[in-house]
């Protein structure tokens with residue numbers, strides 16, 4: 516089946532003011548995608564959707580849900596799909612960092628991070644691909660992290676790396692299962708990106724140190740990631756599946 520002219524993408528974790536998701540939502544809308552926003556706070560999601568609709572002249576809708584809560588995710592998707600043209604793509608950006616060293620990590624912290632960063636991806640993806648399978652076309656993009664591939668070495672520690680590595684396994688396995696149904700499943704793996712996820716610890720000095728570690732002498736921007744996502748959800752990326760696109764300035768070469 517062909518890509519529909521009127522197509523929608525749902526982004527999770529797109530409401531934070533300086534995040535990758537918000538930038539990507541605008542970037543995709545500017546390029547003709549209708550946009551659904553799913554984040555913790557319903558009001559913030561709806562406000563962003565209204566901004567996007569106004570600025571880019573596309574359909575946009577927002578809903579609130581904790582991605583760790585499967586029934587809330589399903590309800591939010593129902594609401595978003597009711598307001599949007601055909602759902603073709605889902606981008607899983609909702610995530611939390613966790614700088615706790617392994618020997619200090621509590622059971623609560625471990626489960627919080629895995630519940631949001633791994634189970635959350637499963638909940639939204641499962642609901643999204645149910646729609647995509649019916650139409651015979653779909654794109655899933657999951658945000659992993661260089662910390663899953665290099666054994667941390669960034670702000671977050673083991674629980675985060677474990678969850679983000681789990682995302683890569685989910686991505687590859689699902690790509691294999693759903694290829695025959697016209698659905699591609701890929702991951703984007705960012706290096707350090709200038710957002711607020713590191714809770715104010717990303718000082719200029721730290722940015723310089725992180726940049727010095729890579730082949731390209733800077734840290735990344737939300738635009739770097741948005742461009743990769745735009746490519747992977749596009750019609751022309753239909754022969755690319757099960758891949759991890761590293762957007763990390765050369766930190767991890769593979």
Ligand code: NAD
Pocket residue numbers: 527528529530531532533534535536553554555580581582583607608609610611612631635658659660661704705706707708709710711712
């Ligand atoms: P961010 O903190 O700006 O955005 C994360 C978003 O997820 C926020 O809008 C937040 O409200 C939302 N969120 C958190 N918990 C949620 C939950 N339980 N349910 C629903 N939404 C929830 O961070 P960002 O830097 O834009 O990160 C986006 C994604 O990219 C994350 O998955 C992150 O792990 C990944 N990533 C970021 C970097 C980086 O350096 N910034 C590097 C590698 C990977």
